Amino acid sequence: MASATTMPSPAMVPPASPTTALTLANVLYEKRDAIAYVTVNRPKVLNALNTPTWKDLRGTIQPYAA
Helix, strand or coil: CCCCCCCCCCCCCCCCCCEEEECCCCEEEEEECCEEEEEECCHHHCCCCCHHHHHHHHHHHHHHCC
């Protein structure tokens, strides 16, 4: 059985443009105008959630929490 290796998320630096995208290890994030698209991107494990994936999800949502 192969073990999955986890990698920390790369630095989150959005480009200076109307379309904002973050670089994350397990989550795709794109913001266009007032809409953010957050997608779990772990096809090899059928998008199973692990600790690094939860951290990536939290990193995309937490800055906007009230």
